[in-house]
Amino acid sequence: MSELLDLTGAQAAEKIKAGELDPAELFDFYRDRAAEEDLNAYLWLPDEGQRPEFKTDAPLAGVPLAIKDLFCTEGVPSTAGSRILEGYRPPYTATAVENLQSAGAAMLGKTNMDEFAMGSSNENSGYGPVKNPWNHDYVPGGSSGGSAAAVAAGLAPWAIGTDTGGSIRQPASLCGIVGLKPTYGSVSRYGMIAFASSLDQCGPLTRDVTDAALLYRHMVGQDPCDSTSLKHPETIEIPTAERLDGKRFGVPPELTGEGVEPGVQEVFQQTLRLIEELGGELVDIALPHSTYGISAYYVIAPAEASANLARYDGVRYGMRTVADDLTAQYEMTRHDGFGPEVKRRIMLGTYALSSGYYDAYYGNAQRVRTKIAEDFTNAFEQVDLIVTPTSPTVAFKLGEKTDDPLAMYLNDALTVPMPLAGIPAISIPGGLSEDLPVGIQLAGPAFSENRIFEAAYALERAIGWDPPEAPWKR
Amino acid sequence: MIDRDQVLHVAKLARLKLTDDEVERMSGELSTILDHIETIGELDLADVAPTSHVVQLENVLREDVPRPCLPREKALEQAPDATAEGFRVPSPAAHA
Numbered sequence: 001m002s003e004l005l006d007l008t009g010a011q012a013a014e015k016i017k018a019g020e021l022d023p024a025e026l027f028d029f030y031r032d033r034a035a036e037e038d039l040n041a042y043l044w045l046p047d048e049g050q051r052p053e054f055k056t057d058a059p060l061a062g063v064p065l066a067i068k069d070l071f072c073t074e075g076v077p078s079t080a081g082s083r084i085l086e087g088y089r090p091p092y093t094a095t096a097v098e099n100l101q102s103a104g105a106a107m108l109g110k111t112n113m114d115e116f117a118m119g120s121s122n123e124n125s126g127y128g129p130v131k132n133p134w135n136h137d138y139v140p141g142g143s144s145g146g147s148a149a150a151v152a153a154g155l156a157p158w159a160i161g162t163d164t165g166g167s168i169r170q171p172a173s174l175c176g177i178v179g180l181k182p183t184y185g186s187v188s189r190y191g192m193i194a195f196a197s198s199l200d201q202c203g204p205l206t207r208d209v210t211d212a213a214l215l216y217r218h219m220v221g222q223d224p225c226d227s228t229s230l231k232h233p234e235t236i237e238i239p240t241a242e243r244l245d246g247k248r249f250g251v252p253p254e255l256t257g258e259g260v261e262p263g264v265q266e267v268f269q270q271t272l273r274l275i276e277e278l279g280g281e282l283v284d285i286a287l288p289h290s291t292y293g294i295s296a297y298y299v300i301a302p303a304e305a306s307a308n309l310a311r312y313d314g315v316r317y318g319m320r321t322v323a324d325d326l327t328a329q330y331e332m333t334r335h336d337g338f339g340p341e342v343k344r345r346i347m348l349g350t351y352a353l354s355s356g357y358y359d360a361y362y363g364n365a366q367r368v369r370t371k372i373a374e375d376f377t378n379a380f381e382q383v384d385l386i387v388t389p390t391s392p393t394v395a396f397k398l399g400e401k402t403d404d405p406l407a408m409y410l411n412d413a414l415t416v417p418m419p420l421a422g423i424p425a426i427s428i429p430g431g432l433s434e435d436l437p438v439g440i441q442l443a444g445p446a447f448s449e450n451r452i453f454e455a456a457y458a459l460e461r462a463i464g465w466d467p468p469e470a471p472w473k474r
Numbered sequence: 475m476i477d478r479d480q481v482l483h484v485a486k487l488a489r490l491k492l493t494d495d496e497v498e499r500m501s502g503e504l505s506t507i508l509d510h511i512e513t514i515g516e517l518d519l520a521d522v523a524p525t526s527h528v529v530q531l532e533n534v535l536r537e538d539v540p541r542p543c544l545p546r547e548k549a550l551e552q553a554p555d556a557t558a559e560g561f562r563v564p565s566p567a568a569h570a
Contacts, residue, residue: 088552089552090552091544091548091549091551091552092544183529184528184529185529185531198526198527198528224536227531227534228527228529228531230529230531289517292513292514292517294510295510295511295512295513295514296514298507298510298511299511306488310489313489314554315553315554315561315563316549316552316553316561317552317553317554318552318554319554320554320555322564323564324564325564325565325566326563326564326565326566327489327566328491329563329564330489331489331490331491332491334488334489334490334491335490335491335492335493338490340496343490343492343496343500344500344503344504346488346490347481347484347485347488347490347500347504348504348507348508350484350487350488351476351480351484351504351508354483354484354487361511363524364514364515364519365511365514366524366525366526367517367519367522367523367524367525368514368517368519369524369525369528370522370523370524370525371517371519371522373525373528405503405506405507406506406507406510409507409510420528421528422528422529446529
Protein backbone atom coordinates (compact mmCIF):
# COMPACT_ATOMS: atom_id res chain seq x y z
CA MET A 1 0.00 0.00 0.00
CA SER A 2 2.81 2.41 0.84
CA GLU A 3 3.89 2.21 -2.82
CA LEU A 4 0.77 4.21 -3.65
CA LEU A 5 1.70 6.75 -0.99
CA ASP A 6 5.14 7.20 -2.54
CA LEU A 7 3.69 8.42 -5.81
CA THR A 8 3.38 12.14 -6.44
CA GLY A 9 0.33 13.31 -8.38
CA ALA A 10 2.28 13.48 -11.63
CA GLN A 11 3.77 10.00 -11.11
CA ALA A 12 0.36 8.51 -10.32
CA ALA A 13 -1.07 10.08 -13.50
CA GLU A 14 1.77 8.56 -15.57
CA LYS A 15 1.21 5.11 -14.06
CA ILE A 16 -2.51 5.25 -14.73
CA LYS A 17 -1.91 6.32 -18.33
CA ALA A 18 0.58 3.46 -18.74
CA GLY A 19 -2.05 1.01 -17.50
CA GLU A 20 0.04 0.14 -14.43
CA LEU A 21 -2.32 1.61 -11.88
CA ASP A 22 -6.09 1.35 -11.49
CA PRO A 23 -7.48 4.84 -10.71
CA ALA A 24 -10.29 3.29 -8.65
CA GLU A 25 -7.72 1.55 -6.45
CA LEU A 26 -5.84 4.81 -5.96
CA PHE A 27 -9.06 6.69 -5.21
CA ASP A 28 -10.27 4.14 -2.66
CA PHE A 29 -6.83 4.06 -1.03
CA TYR A 30 -6.89 7.81 -0.42
CA ARG A 31 -10.59 7.95 0.44
CA ASP A 32 -10.13 5.26 3.08
CA ARG A 33 -7.06 6.97 4.55
CA ALA A 34 -8.92 10.27 4.60
CA ALA A 35 -11.96 8.64 6.26
CA GLU A 36 -9.76 7.41 9.12
CA GLU A 37 -7.74 10.59 9.59
CA ASP A 38 -7.42 12.27 13.00
CA LEU A 39 -6.37 15.74 11.83
CA ASN A 40 -9.86 17.10 11.03
CA ALA A 41 -8.49 17.93 7.58
CA TYR A 42 -11.68 17.00 5.70
CA LEU A 43 -15.19 18.39 5.97
CA TRP A 44 -16.70 16.13 3.32
CA LEU A 45 -15.77 12.81 1.72
CA PRO A 46 -17.74 10.58 -0.63
CA ASP A 47 -19.34 7.51 0.94
CA GLU A 48 -17.40 4.28 0.83
CA GLY A 49 -17.50 2.79 -2.66
CA GLN A 50 -18.82 6.03 -4.16
CA ARG A 51 -16.45 7.07 -6.91
CA PRO A 52 -16.34 9.86 -9.46
CA GLU A 53 -15.75 9.22 -13.14
CA PHE A 54 -12.08 8.57 -13.97
CA LYS A 55 -10.85 10.21 -17.16
CA THR A 56 -7.81 8.05 -17.69
CA ASP A 57 -7.05 9.58 -21.10
CA ALA A 58 -6.97 13.12 -19.71
CA PRO A 59 -3.68 14.70 -18.51
CA LEU A 60 -4.46 14.20 -14.80
CA ALA A 61 -5.77 10.69 -15.56
CA GLY A 62 -8.26 10.41 -12.68
CA VAL A 63 -5.78 11.11 -9.86
CA PRO A 64 -7.73 12.19 -6.75
CA LEU A 65 -7.67 15.86 -5.75
CA ALA A 66 -8.59 17.43 -2.39
CA ILE A 67 -10.51 20.70 -2.73
CA LYS A 68 -10.68 23.50 -0.19
CA ASP A 69 -14.24 23.96 1.01
CA LEU A 70 -14.21 27.55 -0.31
CA PHE A 71 -14.92 26.21 -3.80
CA CYS A 72 -18.51 25.64 -4.84
CA THR A 73 -19.04 22.08 -6.01
CA GLU A 74 -22.42 21.22 -7.48
CA GLY A 75 -24.58 19.13 -5.15
CA VAL A 76 -21.69 18.64 -2.71
CA PRO A 77 -21.63 20.52 0.62
CA SER A 78 -19.60 23.74 0.35
CA THR A 79 -19.43 25.61 3.65
CA ALA A 80 -16.37 27.90 3.43
CA GLY A 81 -15.67 26.59 6.94
CA SER A 82 -18.68 28.56 8.22
CA ARG A 83 -21.73 27.46 10.19
CA ILE A 84 -23.72 30.04 8.25
CA LEU A 85 -23.37 27.80 5.16
CA GLU A 86 -23.88 24.50 6.96
CA GLY A 87 -25.61 22.06 4.63
CA TYR A 88 -25.32 24.35 1.60
CA ARG A 89 -25.12 22.41 -1.66
CA PRO A 90 -24.31 24.82 -4.49
CA PRO A 91 -26.20 24.63 -7.79
CA TYR A 92 -22.97 24.95 -9.79
CA THR A 93 -19.23 24.18 -9.69
CA ALA A 94 -16.36 26.69 -9.56
CA THR A 95 -14.57 27.19 -12.88
CA ALA A 96 -11.15 26.28 -11.42
CA VAL A 97 -12.56 22.96 -10.21
CA GLU A 98 -14.33 22.37 -13.53
CA ASN A 99 -11.09 23.03 -15.41
CA LEU A 100 -9.25 20.50 -13.25
CA GLN A 101 -12.04 17.95 -13.59
CA SER A 102 -12.00 18.36 -17.39
CA ALA A 103 -8.25 17.71 -17.22
CA GLY A 104 -8.95 14.46 -15.36
CA ALA A 105 -8.82 15.34 -11.64
CA ALA A 106 -11.17 13.22 -9.51
CA MET A 107 -12.69 15.08 -6.55
CA LEU A 108 -11.56 13.26 -3.40
CA GLY A 109 -13.12 15.50 -0.78
CA LYS A 110 -13.57 18.99 0.61
CA THR A 111 -11.00 20.26 3.08
CA ASN A 112 -11.33 22.19 6.31
CA MET A 113 -10.30 25.84 6.44
CA ASP A 114 -10.52 29.02 8.47
CA GLU A 115 -14.03 30.42 8.18
CA PHE A 116 -14.35 32.31 4.87
CA ALA A 117 -10.53 31.96 4.55
CA MET A 118 -9.95 34.41 7.40
CA GLY A 119 -7.11 33.10 9.50
CA SER A 120 -3.53 31.91 9.68
CA SER A 121 -3.94 28.85 11.90
CA ASN A 122 -7.15 27.06 10.89
CA GLU A 123 -8.45 27.66 14.40
CA ASN A 124 -11.20 29.89 12.98
CA SER A 125 -13.03 27.02 11.28
CA GLY A 126 -16.65 26.67 12.32
CA TYR A 127 -16.01 22.90 12.32
CA GLY A 128 -13.02 22.74 14.66
CA PRO A 129 -9.30 23.31 14.06
CA VAL A 130 -7.05 21.19 11.84
CA LYS A 131 -3.95 19.68 13.45
CA ASN A 132 -0.47 19.88 12.00
CA PRO A 133 0.49 16.38 10.81
CA TRP A 134 4.10 16.90 11.96
CA ASN A 135 2.97 17.43 15.54
CA HIS A 136 -0.67 17.31 16.54
CA ASP A 137 -0.22 19.99 19.22
CA TYR A 138 0.60 22.55 16.54
CA VAL A 139 -1.42 24.49 13.97
CA PRO A 140 -1.15 23.60 10.26
CA GLY A 141 -1.35 27.27 9.26
CA GLY A 142 -4.23 28.78 7.39
CA SER A 143 -6.47 29.44 5.86
CA SER A 144 -5.94 26.45 3.50
CA GLY A 145 -4.85 24.35 6.50
CA GLY A 146 -7.00 21.33 5.66
CA SER A 147 -5.59 21.12 2.14
CA ALA A 148 -2.00 21.53 3.40
CA ALA A 149 -2.40 18.99 6.21
CA ALA A 150 -4.08 16.49 3.86
CA VAL A 151 -1.18 16.62 1.38
CA ALA A 152 1.49 16.54 4.11
CA ALA A 153 -0.13 13.58 5.87
CA GLY A 154 -0.63 11.56 2.69
CA LEU A 155 -4.41 11.93 2.85
CA ALA A 156 -4.42 13.29 -0.71
CA PRO A 157 -1.83 13.25 -3.49
CA TRP A 158 -2.42 16.96 -4.05
CA ALA A 159 -4.91 19.71 -3.32
CA ILE A 160 -6.08 23.17 -4.22
CA GLY A 161 -6.57 26.12 -1.92
CA THR A 162 -6.88 29.87 -2.03
CA ASP A 163 -4.55 32.68 -1.01
CA THR A 164 -5.63 36.20 -0.09
CA GLY A 165 -2.77 37.25 2.20
CA GLY A 166 -0.79 34.01 2.44
CA SER A 167 -3.45 31.32 2.81
CA ILE A 168 -1.74 28.87 0.43
CA ARG A 169 1.92 29.71 1.06
CA GLN A 170 1.85 29.90 4.87
CA PRO A 171 0.12 26.52 5.50
CA ALA A 172 2.33 24.96 2.80
CA SER A 173 5.32 26.32 4.72
CA LEU A 174 4.08 25.13 8.12
CA CYS A 175 3.25 21.65 6.78
CA GLY A 176 6.42 21.15 4.71
CA ILE A 177 4.88 21.08 1.24
CA VAL A 178 4.79 23.26 -1.90
CA GLY A 179 2.16 25.96 -2.42
CA LEU A 180 1.74 28.50 -5.22
CA LYS A 181 -0.18 31.77 -5.11
CA PRO A 182 -0.55 32.61 -8.81
CA THR A 183 -0.71 35.99 -10.53
CA TYR A 184 -4.00 37.71 -9.73
CA GLY A 185 -6.48 36.97 -12.49
CA SER A 186 -4.69 33.99 -14.00
CA VAL A 187 -7.21 31.56 -12.48
CA SER A 188 -10.94 32.27 -12.50
CA ARG A 189 -12.52 33.17 -9.17
CA TYR A 190 -16.00 32.16 -10.38
CA GLY A 191 -17.56 29.84 -7.81
CA MET A 192 -14.84 30.53 -5.28
CA ILE A 193 -16.68 31.91 -2.27
CA ALA A 194 -15.48 35.51 -2.07
CA PHE A 195 -13.44 36.93 0.80
CA ALA A 196 -11.48 39.92 -0.59
CA SER A 197 -12.13 40.07 -4.31
CA SER A 198 -9.16 42.22 -5.32
CA LEU A 199 -6.74 39.81 -3.58
CA ASP A 200 -8.27 36.28 -3.69
CA GLN A 201 -6.55 33.82 -5.99
CA CYS A 202 -6.61 30.03 -6.02
CA GLY A 203 -3.63 27.76 -6.51
CA PRO A 204 -2.13 24.30 -5.92
CA LEU A 205 -0.78 22.69 -2.72
CA THR A 206 1.43 19.74 -3.61
CA ARG A 207 4.29 17.51 -2.51
CA ASP A 208 6.70 18.91 -5.05
CA VAL A 209 7.20 21.67 -7.60
CA THR A 210 6.45 19.43 -10.60
CA ASP A 211 3.01 18.64 -9.19
CA ALA A 212 2.37 22.35 -8.56
CA ALA A 213 3.25 23.19 -12.17
CA LEU A 214 1.09 20.36 -13.50
CA LEU A 215 -2.00 21.35 -11.50
CA TYR A 216 -1.54 25.06 -12.21
CA ARG A 217 -1.24 24.34 -15.92
CA HIS A 218 -4.77 22.97 -15.85
CA MET A 219 -6.25 25.69 -13.63
CA VAL A 220 -5.38 28.79 -15.64
CA GLY A 221 -7.68 30.38 -18.16
CA GLN A 222 -9.78 33.40 -18.89
CA ASP A 223 -13.38 32.88 -17.86
CA PRO A 224 -16.37 34.89 -19.13
CA CYS A 225 -17.88 34.40 -15.66
CA ASP A 226 -15.01 36.29 -13.97
CA SER A 227 -14.41 39.71 -15.50
CA THR A 228 -11.08 40.03 -13.64
CA SER A 229 -9.68 36.82 -15.14
CA LEU A 230 -6.95 37.08 -17.76
CA LYS A 231 -5.37 34.89 -20.37
CA HIS A 232 -1.94 33.76 -19.16
CA PRO A 233 0.54 34.92 -21.80
CA GLU A 234 2.63 31.73 -21.45
CA THR A 235 1.87 28.03 -21.59
CA ILE A 236 2.73 26.59 -18.19
CA GLU A 237 5.67 24.20 -18.59
CA ILE A 238 6.82 21.36 -16.37
CA PRO A 239 10.15 22.58 -14.92
CA THR A 240 13.45 20.87 -15.67
CA ALA A 241 16.18 23.34 -14.56
CA GLU A 242 19.08 21.95 -12.60
CA ARG A 243 21.09 25.15 -12.24
CA LEU A 244 20.39 28.80 -11.48
CA ASP A 245 23.23 30.28 -13.56
CA GLY A 246 22.66 33.89 -14.51
CA LYS A 247 19.57 34.20 -12.32
CA ARG A 248 19.52 37.17 -9.93
CA PHE A 249 17.75 36.72 -6.57
CA GLY A 250 16.77 39.82 -4.63
CA VAL A 251 17.05 39.67 -0.84
CA PRO A 252 14.97 42.43 0.77
CA PRO A 253 16.01 43.23 4.36
CA GLU A 254 12.42 44.26 5.19
CA LEU A 255 11.14 40.69 4.69
CA THR A 256 14.18 38.69 5.78
CA GLY A 257 15.41 40.31 8.99
CA GLU A 258 13.47 41.63 11.93
CA GLY A 259 10.79 39.29 13.26
CA VAL A 260 12.20 36.19 11.58
CA GLU A 261 12.97 33.69 14.35
CA PRO A 262 16.53 32.28 14.54
CA GLY A 263 15.69 28.72 13.41
CA VAL A 264 13.89 30.03 10.32
CA GLN A 265 16.73 32.47 9.67
CA GLU A 266 19.24 29.61 9.75
CA VAL A 267 17.36 27.60 7.12
CA PHE A 268 16.94 30.76 5.04
CA GLN A 269 20.68 31.50 5.12
CA GLN A 270 21.45 27.88 4.11
CA THR A 271 19.07 28.33 1.17
CA LEU A 272 20.83 31.53 0.09
CA ARG A 273 24.13 29.64 0.07
CA LEU A 274 22.53 26.89 -2.03
CA ILE A 275 21.30 29.48 -4.53
CA GLU A 276 24.88 30.68 -4.93
CA GLU A 277 26.20 27.14 -5.24
CA LEU A 278 23.71 26.57 -8.06
CA GLY A 279 25.08 29.60 -9.90
CA GLY A 280 22.49 32.16 -8.81
CA GLU A 281 23.49 35.66 -7.80
CA LEU A 282 22.21 37.31 -4.61
CA VAL A 283 21.38 41.00 -4.87
CA ASP A 284 20.46 43.37 -2.04
CA ILE A 285 17.19 45.08 -2.87
CA ALA A 286 14.83 47.32 -0.95
CA LEU A 287 11.07 46.94 -0.54
CA PRO A 288 10.68 49.92 1.79
CA HIS A 289 6.89 49.93 1.90
CA SER A 290 6.43 46.20 2.46
CA THR A 291 6.63 46.80 6.22
CA TYR A 292 3.32 48.61 5.87
CA GLY A 293 1.80 45.61 4.11
CA ILE A 294 0.00 44.27 7.18
CA SER A 295 -1.57 47.66 7.87
CA ALA A 296 -2.78 48.07 4.30
CA TYR A 297 -3.91 44.46 4.05
CA TYR A 298 -5.91 44.54 7.28
CA VAL A 299 -7.88 47.50 5.96
CA ILE A 300 -8.41 46.38 2.36
CA ALA A 301 -9.20 42.71 3.01
CA PRO A 302 -11.74 43.34 5.83
CA ALA A 303 -13.30 46.22 3.86
CA GLU A 304 -13.89 43.97 0.85
CA ALA A 305 -14.99 41.13 3.13
CA SER A 306 -17.56 43.30 4.88
CA ALA A 307 -19.16 43.96 1.48
CA ASN A 308 -18.82 40.38 0.19
CA LEU A 309 -20.27 38.83 3.35
CA ALA A 310 -23.34 41.07 3.28
CA ARG A 311 -24.97 38.33 1.19
CA TYR A 312 -25.23 35.97 4.20
CA ASP A 313 -28.57 37.13 5.48
CA GLY A 314 -30.55 33.92 5.91
CA VAL A 315 -32.71 34.56 2.85
CA ARG A 316 -31.38 32.64 -0.16
CA TYR A 317 -29.13 29.93 1.28
CA GLY A 318 -27.51 28.72 4.45
CA MET A 319 -28.89 28.94 7.96
CA ARG A 320 -31.49 31.30 9.34
CA THR A 321 -32.32 32.35 12.89
CA VAL A 322 -36.02 33.08 12.73
CA ALA A 323 -37.23 36.43 14.04
CA ASP A 324 -40.51 38.25 13.54
CA ASP A 325 -38.89 41.27 11.91
CA LEU A 326 -36.68 41.18 8.81
CA THR A 327 -33.87 43.38 10.17
CA ALA A 328 -33.82 41.47 13.44
CA GLN A 329 -33.65 38.24 11.43
CA TYR A 330 -30.65 39.48 9.47
CA GLU A 331 -28.90 40.56 12.64
CA MET A 332 -29.60 37.37 14.56
CA THR A 333 -28.76 35.06 11.64
CA ARG A 334 -25.41 36.78 11.23
CA HIS A 335 -24.78 36.75 14.97
CA ASP A 336 -25.45 33.02 15.21
CA GLY A 337 -23.85 32.01 11.91
CA PHE A 338 -20.52 33.84 11.93
CA GLY A 339 -17.58 33.01 14.19
CA PRO A 340 -15.56 35.55 16.20
CA GLU A 341 -12.85 36.27 13.60
CA VAL A 342 -15.36 36.81 10.80
CA LYS A 343 -17.35 39.18 13.04
CA ARG A 344 -14.14 41.03 13.89
CA ARG A 345 -13.27 41.51 10.22
CA ILE A 346 -16.78 42.54 9.24
CA MET A 347 -16.65 45.13 12.02
CA LEU A 348 -13.17 46.31 11.05
CA GLY A 349 -14.11 46.58 7.38
CA THR A 350 -17.43 48.28 8.03
CA TYR A 351 -15.69 50.77 10.31
CA ALA A 352 -12.97 51.49 7.73
CA LEU A 353 -15.59 52.11 5.04
CA SER A 354 -17.95 54.13 7.20
CA SER A 355 -18.64 57.80 6.64
CA GLY A 356 -15.84 60.03 7.90
CA TYR A 357 -13.23 57.25 8.01
CA TYR A 358 -13.23 56.04 4.42
CA ASP A 359 -10.32 58.10 3.09
CA ALA A 360 -8.19 57.89 6.23
CA TYR A 361 -8.34 54.09 6.23
CA TYR A 362 -9.45 52.61 2.93
CA GLY A 363 -8.14 55.43 0.71
CA ASN A 364 -4.75 55.47 2.39
CA ALA A 365 -4.49 51.68 2.40
CA GLN A 366 -5.03 51.77 -1.37
CA ARG A 367 -2.27 54.38 -1.68
CA VAL A 368 0.09 52.16 0.31
CA ARG A 369 -0.86 49.39 -2.08
CA THR A 370 0.35 51.56 -4.95
CA LYS A 371 3.68 52.12 -3.16
CA ILE A 372 4.11 48.40 -2.42
CA ALA A 373 3.45 47.52 -6.07
CA GLU A 374 5.96 50.21 -7.18
CA ASP A 375 8.59 48.75 -4.85
CA PHE A 376 8.21 45.38 -6.55
CA THR A 377 8.32 46.92 -10.03
CA ASN A 378 11.56 48.70 -9.14
CA ALA A 379 13.03 45.54 -7.62
CA PHE A 380 12.25 43.44 -10.69
CA GLU A 381 14.28 45.85 -12.81
CA GLN A 382 17.30 44.55 -10.92
CA VAL A 383 16.43 40.93 -10.18
CA ASP A 384 14.58 37.96 -11.64
CA LEU A 385 13.07 36.71 -8.40
CA ILE A 386 12.82 37.73 -4.76
CA VAL A 387 13.62 35.23 -2.01
CA THR A 388 12.41 35.38 1.59
CA PRO A 389 11.26 33.00 4.30
CA THR A 390 7.52 32.28 3.84
CA SER A 391 6.58 32.64 7.49
CA PRO A 392 8.58 34.37 10.23
CA THR A 393 8.12 31.33 12.48
CA VAL A 394 7.57 27.60 12.24
CA ALA A 395 4.15 26.25 13.23
CA PHE A 396 2.98 27.50 16.63
CA LYS A 397 0.92 25.66 19.24
CA LEU A 398 -2.84 25.36 18.98
CA GLY A 399 -4.36 28.08 21.14
CA GLU A 400 -1.13 30.06 21.43
CA LYS A 401 -2.33 33.12 19.51
CA THR A 402 -6.11 32.84 19.57
CA ASP A 403 -6.49 35.54 22.25
CA ASP A 404 -4.36 38.06 20.38
CA PRO A 405 -5.74 38.85 16.91
CA LEU A 406 -2.96 41.31 16.09
CA ALA A 407 -0.22 38.75 16.88
CA MET A 408 -2.06 36.34 14.56
CA TYR A 409 -2.19 38.96 11.80
CA LEU A 410 1.54 39.66 12.06
CA ASN A 411 2.18 36.05 10.98
CA ASP A 412 1.28 37.19 7.48
CA ALA A 413 3.96 39.90 7.31
CA LEU A 414 6.08 38.12 4.68
CA THR A 415 3.19 36.94 2.50
CA VAL A 416 0.79 39.93 2.26
CA PRO A 417 2.91 42.25 0.08
CA MET A 418 2.67 39.92 -2.97
CA PRO A 419 -1.13 39.72 -3.24
CA LEU A 420 -1.31 43.48 -2.64
CA ALA A 421 0.83 43.78 -5.79
CA GLY A 422 -0.97 40.92 -7.59
CA ILE A 423 2.28 39.04 -8.21
CA PRO A 424 2.88 35.28 -7.95
CA ALA A 425 4.91 33.56 -5.22
CA ILE A 426 5.65 29.98 -4.27
CA SER A 427 6.58 28.39 -0.96
CA ILE A 428 8.82 25.32 -0.98
CA PRO A 429 10.19 23.36 1.99
CA GLY A 430 13.68 24.56 2.91
CA GLY A 431 14.48 22.46 5.97
CA LEU A 432 13.53 21.87 9.57
CA SER A 433 13.72 23.94 12.73
CA GLU A 434 12.66 22.46 16.07
CA ASP A 435 11.47 19.38 14.13
CA LEU A 436 8.99 21.53 12.19
CA PRO A 437 9.18 22.58 8.51
CA VAL A 438 10.49 25.95 7.33
CA GLY A 439 9.23 27.32 4.02
CA ILE A 440 11.19 29.41 1.51
CA GLN A 441 9.28 31.89 -0.63
CA LEU A 442 10.17 32.85 -4.21
CA ALA A 443 8.25 35.76 -5.75
CA GLY A 444 8.37 37.03 -9.32
CA PRO A 445 6.68 39.62 -11.53
CA ALA A 446 3.14 39.12 -12.83
CA PHE A 447 2.83 36.02 -15.07
CA SER A 448 6.35 34.76 -14.20
CA GLU A 449 5.09 31.39 -12.93
CA ASN A 450 7.28 29.46 -15.38
CA ARG A 451 10.37 31.31 -14.10
CA ILE A 452 9.30 30.65 -10.49
CA PHE A 453 8.73 26.94 -11.16
CA GLU A 454 12.13 26.54 -12.85
CA ALA A 455 14.03 28.17 -9.98
CA ALA A 456 11.95 26.39 -7.32
CA TYR A 457 12.56 23.07 -9.06
CA ALA A 458 16.33 23.53 -9.19
CA LEU A 459 16.34 24.61 -5.57
CA GLU A 460 14.08 21.75 -4.51
CA ARG A 461 16.49 19.24 -6.03
CA ALA A 462 19.45 20.86 -4.29
CA ILE A 463 17.64 20.99 -0.94
CA GLY A 464 16.73 17.32 -1.32
CA TRP A 465 13.72 17.59 1.01
CA ASP A 466 13.12 14.06 2.27
CA PRO A 467 13.06 14.09 6.08
CA PRO A 468 12.78 10.59 7.57
CA GLU A 469 10.20 11.79 10.12
CA ALA A 470 7.91 13.29 7.44
CA PRO A 471 4.23 12.58 8.19
CA TRP A 472 3.49 11.18 4.71
CA LYS A 473 5.85 8.31 5.51
CA ARG A 474 3.75 7.18 8.48
CA MET B 475 -9.97 54.13 20.81
CA ILE B 476 -13.22 52.64 19.57
CA ASP B 477 -15.82 53.04 22.30
CA ARG B 478 -18.95 51.08 22.99
CA ASP B 479 -21.23 53.46 21.12
CA GLN B 480 -19.04 53.31 18.01
CA VAL B 481 -19.02 49.50 18.14
CA LEU B 482 -22.81 49.46 18.35
CA HIS B 483 -23.11 51.96 15.48
CA VAL B 484 -20.82 49.90 13.22
CA ALA B 485 -22.59 46.65 14.20
CA LYS B 486 -25.88 48.23 13.14
CA LEU B 487 -24.38 49.25 9.79
CA ALA B 488 -23.17 45.66 9.36
CA ARG B 489 -26.54 44.17 10.37
CA LEU B 490 -24.78 42.17 13.05
CA LYS B 491 -26.18 41.58 16.53
CA LEU B 492 -23.49 41.53 19.21
CA THR B 493 -23.89 40.43 22.83
CA ASP B 494 -22.66 42.75 25.59
CA ASP B 495 -19.55 40.58 25.99
CA GLU B 496 -18.85 40.77 22.27
CA VAL B 497 -19.25 44.56 22.26
CA GLU B 498 -16.80 44.82 25.15
CA ARG B 499 -14.20 42.57 23.50
CA MET B 500 -14.65 44.14 20.07
CA SER B 501 -13.98 47.60 21.47
CA GLY B 502 -10.58 46.55 22.85
CA GLU B 503 -9.56 44.37 19.90
CA LEU B 504 -10.51 46.84 17.19
CA SER B 505 -8.65 49.59 19.03
CA THR B 506 -5.45 47.51 19.18
CA ILE B 507 -5.69 46.58 15.50
CA LEU B 508 -6.46 50.14 14.38
CA ASP B 509 -3.50 51.45 16.39
CA HIS B 510 -1.27 49.18 14.34
CA ILE B 511 -2.96 50.13 11.07
CA GLU B 512 -2.38 53.79 11.86
CA THR B 513 1.37 53.33 11.31
CA ILE B 514 0.36 54.13 7.71
CA GLY B 515 0.17 57.73 8.97
CA GLU B 516 4.00 57.81 8.98
CA LEU B 517 3.96 57.86 5.18
CA ASP B 518 3.46 60.89 2.99
CA LEU B 519 0.74 59.68 0.65
CA ALA B 520 -0.64 63.00 -0.52
CA ASP B 521 0.42 62.62 -4.17
CA VAL B 522 -0.04 58.86 -4.45
CA ALA B 523 -2.85 57.45 -6.59
CA PRO B 524 -4.90 54.73 -4.88
CA THR B 525 -4.82 51.21 -6.34
CA SER B 526 -8.13 49.39 -6.43
CA HIS B 527 -7.14 46.76 -8.94
CA VAL B 528 -3.59 45.56 -9.50
CA VAL B 529 -3.67 44.13 -12.99
CA GLN B 530 -4.33 46.29 -16.04
CA LEU B 531 -7.71 45.36 -17.44
CA GLU B 532 -9.35 46.43 -20.65
CA ASN B 533 -13.06 46.59 -21.00
CA VAL B 534 -14.45 43.67 -22.97
CA LEU B 535 -17.73 43.94 -24.81
CA ARG B 536 -20.02 41.11 -25.77
CA GLU B 537 -23.31 40.79 -27.58
CA ASP B 538 -26.26 41.42 -25.29
CA VAL B 539 -28.04 38.13 -25.88
CA PRO B 540 -30.06 36.09 -23.36
CA ARG B 541 -28.19 33.10 -21.99
CA PRO B 542 -29.44 30.17 -19.93
CA CYS B 543 -29.63 30.83 -16.20
CA LEU B 544 -30.52 28.80 -13.13
CA PRO B 545 -34.09 27.49 -13.27
CA ARG B 546 -36.24 29.04 -10.54
CA GLU B 547 -36.73 25.83 -8.59
CA LYS B 548 -32.98 25.29 -8.45
CA ALA B 549 -32.35 28.86 -7.29
CA LEU B 550 -34.93 28.41 -4.53
CA GLU B 551 -33.79 24.93 -3.50
CA GLN B 552 -31.23 26.08 -0.93
CA ALA B 553 -33.39 28.72 0.74
CA PRO B 554 -34.26 28.26 4.43
CA ASP B 555 -37.84 29.23 3.54
CA ALA B 556 -39.33 29.55 0.07
CA THR B 557 -42.63 29.41 -1.76
CA ALA B 558 -42.87 28.00 -5.28
CA GLU B 559 -42.21 31.49 -6.58
CA GLY B 560 -39.79 33.22 -4.28
CA PHE B 561 -37.92 33.57 -1.02
CA ARG B 562 -40.10 34.04 2.03
CA VAL B 563 -39.10 36.50 4.77
CA PRO B 564 -40.89 38.16 7.68
CA SER B 565 -42.30 41.62 7.10
CA PRO B 566 -39.67 44.35 7.03
CA ALA B 567 -42.16 46.56 8.82
CA ALA B 568 -43.12 44.23 11.68
CA HIS B 569 -42.00 46.79 14.24
CA ALA B 570 -42.59 49.90 12.19
